[in-house]
Amino acid sequence: MQQAFVLRIAPSNVNKVPLALKSDQIIIGWSATEGLLDETLSWKAFRKKLQDNHYSEEKNLRRAGGAAGHMWRFIRDMNVGDLVVVPNGPKFYLAEITSDALYLPEQIDDTHYRRNVRWLNDKKPIPRDFAKAPLISRMKIYGTTALATDVLDDIRDALARAEAGSKPSFNYELQAALVKETVEHLRSGHMDSFAFENLIKDLLIQMGAKTAKVVPRRLDEGADILATFRVAETFQYTLAVQAKHWNDKAAVSNKVVEQLIEGIEAANADLGMVVTSGTIAESAVIAAASYAEATGTQIELVDGFQFAKLLIEQGIGKW
Structure with missing residues (x-):
């Protein structure tokens, strides 16, 4: 294969x-x-x-x-x-x-x-x-x-x-327009941080998570959402997610990655993910890379455009 x-x-x-x-x-x-x-x-x-x-x-x-x-x-x-x-x-x-x-x-x-x-x-x-x-x-x-x-x-x-050539297809252009519209809506202020966390939780379930739960703020040790995935119905891994809703004053920095690392280690998670409706700073990329090199644990950084694309591809009409 x-x-x-x-x-x-x-x-x-x-x-x-x-x-x-x-x-x-x-x-x-x-x-x-x-x-x-x-x-x-x-x-x-x-x-x-x-x-x-x-x-x-x-x-x-x-x-x-x-x-x-x-x-x-x-x-x-x-x-x-x-x-x-x-x-x-x-x-x-x-x-x-x-x-x-x-x-x-x-x-x-x-x-x-x-x-x-x-x-x-x-x-x-x-x-x-x-x-x-x-x-x-x-x-x-x-x-x-x-x-x-x-x-x-x-x-x-x-x-x-x-x-097929460099000219985008109708489907490609339509998806690009939908992604742009979705990002603008995510950043419009109509959604608070609690709703954003629940949207991520629902997306993870749609993507195949067996369980996904928002961690109550009083119990938050660095991970806002914990999800479990099962591979071939045999191997299970835990994903720890740090959610950062849109902030027009600053991109997600290394401090957010450091918070997530605390959550990964507290939950004994296998993978980490930062999801934002905004943008990601270079310092966050460097912090994630350093942690992956030191521990072998990957941290994925998902910015607003990538998050919007996931919502579109997984079926935004279901939300």
């Missing part, structure tokens, strides 16, 4: 997307650790190699575990024929994997680990707004990789839109 992944190609925090396109390869970092292609390595041995070479000064295994998770996904989980979404600013590229993982010691700048790919859409970037909200959300990863098989249909849909 074909899988899909999101890969941020920025080893050592340097954008290597141009190199990836030129070489017909996808690239990941942690090049100082050789030998990860050894299929006999157990998870613990795999992680220990990264710990010894990159995080030997760390007091715990969090960062090594996060790095090992990304490298394991790149080397062990990805297969020939899988699709890889590569975000790059306001656009993204799409590739199909054509080889197993490679280690090329002659390469420089932390780019030794690679895979050969065939770039789709004639190597041309696809505008992010061609994608549906779940795919846009997945592309906002703050770590290096993320599984995206659950949005595979959305990936194929975005590719089809791009291949």
Whole structure:
């Protein structure tokens, strides 16, 4: 079965997307650790190699575990024929994997680990707004990789839109108009913070949450909403959400992310999400990325336009 992944190609925090396109390869970092292609390595041995070479000064295994998770996904989980979404600013590229993982010691700048790919859409970037909200959300990863098989249909849909030409379809233009109208309504002042939290709760239920509840203000430890999702009716994970209604004076900052982190840890949640009808500051992006790198726990940041798009795609008439 074909899988899909999101890969941020920025080893050592340097954008290597141009190199990836030129070489017909996808690239990941942690090049100082050789030998990860050894299929006999157990998870613990795999992680220990990264710990010894990159995080030997760390007091715990969090960062090594996060790095090992990304490298394991790149080397062990990805297969020939899988699709890889590569975000790059306001656009993204799409590739199909054509080889197993490679280690090329002659390469420089932390780019030794690679895979050969065939770039789709004639190597041309696809505008992010061609994608549906779940795919846009997945592309906002703050770590290096993320599984995206659950949005595979959305990936194929975005590719089809791009291949059909740059002229937007009627449906695309209609959705864009509805999103704009929805954002304006969310920001009009007709909804207070309590109603906004309940709207998010209802949206999460519509998106498949088995349970979703607004946390009473007196019991709020940093999460305004807690939701549980079940994967294949077997695995369950908890999502902690911090809701911030429209504020025309300031974007959502790192302080909101820090509040959510307290809620994630208090609820022992597996994922975090900040949802706002407004905008998100760069400091919030940095705080979410730092927490993901340190703990392996992802925090998604959903701004007003992305939230409106989710409402439209999930059926705004149901609210």
